[in-house]
Amino acid sequence: MPADFHSFATELLGWYRRHARSLPWRLPPGSAAPPDPYAVWLSEIMLQQTTVAAAGPYFSRFLARWPSVRDLAAAPREDVLAAWAGLGYYSRARNLHAAARHVAEAFGGVFPSTEEGLRALPGVGPYTAAAIAAIAFGERAAVVDANVERVAARLFAVETPLPAAKPEIREKVGLLTPAAAPGDFAQAMMDLGALVCSPKRPQCAACPVAAYCEGRARGIAESLPRFAPKKARATRRAVAFLCLRSDGAVLLRRRPDKGLLGGMLEVPSSPWAEGALDLEAALAHAPLRARWRARAGLVTHTFTHFRLELAVYEGRPGASAIGEADGLWVAPSDLATVGLPTVMRKVTALVEPAPGPLFAAGSAGR
DNA sequence: CATTCGTGGTT
DNA sequence: TAACCAAGAAT
Incomplete structure (x- = not known):
C-alpha cells in the first residue's frame, strides 16, 4: 500500500x-x-x-x-x-x-x-x-x-x-x-x-x-483483481413474425415497460424459451392470421446473460386480417428512425430497403 | 448476495 | 472466433 x-x-x-x-x-x-x-x-x-x-x-x-x-x-x-x-x-x-x-x-x-x-x-x-x-x-x-x-x-x-x-x-x-x-x-x-x-x-x-x-x-x-466464477450462458429460441402489409409496412409492437428491452419497440415474436424450438407452438403466437413462410437463416443475438436465436417467419396478411393485430405499421423507410433495439434491427434488416453494412454479414447467416 | 438488464470493441 | 470486458443500477 x-x-x-x-x-x-x-x-x-x-x-x-x-x-x-x-x-x-x-x-x-x-x-x-x-x-x-x-x-x-x-x-x-x-x-x-x-x-x-x-x-x-x-x-x-x-x-x-x-x-x-x-x-x-x-x-x-x-x-x-x-x-x-x-x-x-x-x-x-x-x-x-x-x-x-x-x-x-x-x-x-x-x-x-x-x-x-x-x-x-x-x-x-x-x-x-x-x-x-x-x-x-x-x-x-x-x-x-x-x-x-x-x-x-x-x-x-x-x-x-x-x-x-x-x-x-x-x-x-x-x-x-x-x-x-x-x-x-x-x-x-x-x-x-x-x-x-x-x-x-x-x-x-x-x-x-x-x-x-x-x-x-x-x-x-x-x-488482480480476482473474480468469483461466472455462470454459463443459456440459449433461448423463438419465432419472430415479420408481418408485411401490401404497401410494404411492417408490424411493430411496444414491449411492456418492465424487464428486457422494456418500453422499446419490437418485432412480434413467440415467447423466448430455453431448449429446442417447438415450431407448432411458436406459430400459434402469431399476431394475426397469415400464411407464414420461413425466411432463410437465423437471427442470433447475445445478451448479457443469454443467447437468442430467432427463426424469422414472413406473412402477408389479407385485408381482413390486418385489423387483428395491435401495434403499429411502419414503412420500411422509417424503420431506421423509429428507434429499434439492435436485436430487432437485425430482424428488420431483412426487409429494409438498403441494408447497411452494420448487419450485412453474420446476422442472418448461419 | 445473486440475478437481471444491451451492445460493441478487444483480444 | 469465442471469450472477455465495460465510467453500474435495480431488485
Whole structure:
C-alpha cells in the first residue's frame, strides 16, 4: 500500500494533467469554469457499462436536442427512448427521463449537489452519485468504477475476489482521495485504469505510480483483481413474425415497460424459451392470421446473460386480417428512425430497403 | 448476495 | 472466433 497517500495523488494528478484526455467533451482538468451538472449527469449515465466510443455520439445528439434538464423533462418519453435505441440497458433511458422530470419539477431544474441527494435520483447509484458530486461539485467523494476497482486491487494487492472485495476497495479509495480536485483525481484513476492499468498486460513500465504498487512489488498485479466464477450462458429460441402489409409496412409492437428491452419497440415474436424450438407452438403466437413462410437463416443475438436465436417467419396478411393485430405499421423507410433495439434491427434488416453494412454479414447467416 | 438488464470493441 | 470486458443500477 502506498506509503504516502498525498504524494500518490500528486504523482497521479501530474500525469493526468499531462496526458491526452480520453473524454473530449469534458472540460480541461483544473479548469476554472465548473462543469454543467446536467452534462456530467447525462454523460455518466450513458457511460454506465458503455464505452466512450459508443456513448459519445449519443451524448452529442442528446445535448444538442435537449440542452437543459428542463428540455429533457419536457420531451415525450417515446422520443427519449427512441433516441436511446441502440445504446442498450434501456432502464437507463426510462430512469433518465424520470430523473429529469423530478429535477425539473421538484427541484426547479437544479441538480442536487451532494452525493446523498444525487443518489436519490432514479438511475443514479453509488458510482454515479460519487462521480457527479466530485466532478461537477468538487465534493470529496470516493468514485469507484470497474477501472478504479482494478487499480486499487493492484495498488493494495487485494486478493479477495470481487464482488466480496468491494467494501474494502471502496474504503481504501476513500482514504486515497484528496480534498483538492477530487473530480480530477477520480478521472485520473479511471483514465489510468483504461489506458495503463488495463485488465490484460498492464503497462507498468509507463505507470506514473508504479512505485506505490504493492501488487507489482509482489509480482501479482496482472492476476488482480480476482473474480468469483461466472455462470454459463443459456440459449433461448423463438419465432419472430415479420408481418408485411401490401404497401410494404411492417408490424411493430411496444414491449411492456418492465424487464428486457422494456418500453422499446419490437418485432412480434413467440415467447423466448430455453431448449429446442417447438415450431407448432411458436406459430400459434402469431399476431394475426397469415400464411407464414420461413425466411432463410437465423437471427442470433447475445445478451448479457443469454443467447437468442430467432427463426424469422414472413406473412402477408389479407385485408381482413390486418385489423387483428395491435401495434403499429411502419414503412420500411422509417424503420431506421423509429428507434429499434439492435436485436430487432437485425430482424428488420431483412426487409429494409438498403441494408447497411452494420448487419450485412453474420446476422442472418448461419 | 445473486440475478437481471444491451451492445460493441478487444483480444 | 469465442471469450472477455465495460465510467453500474435495480431488485
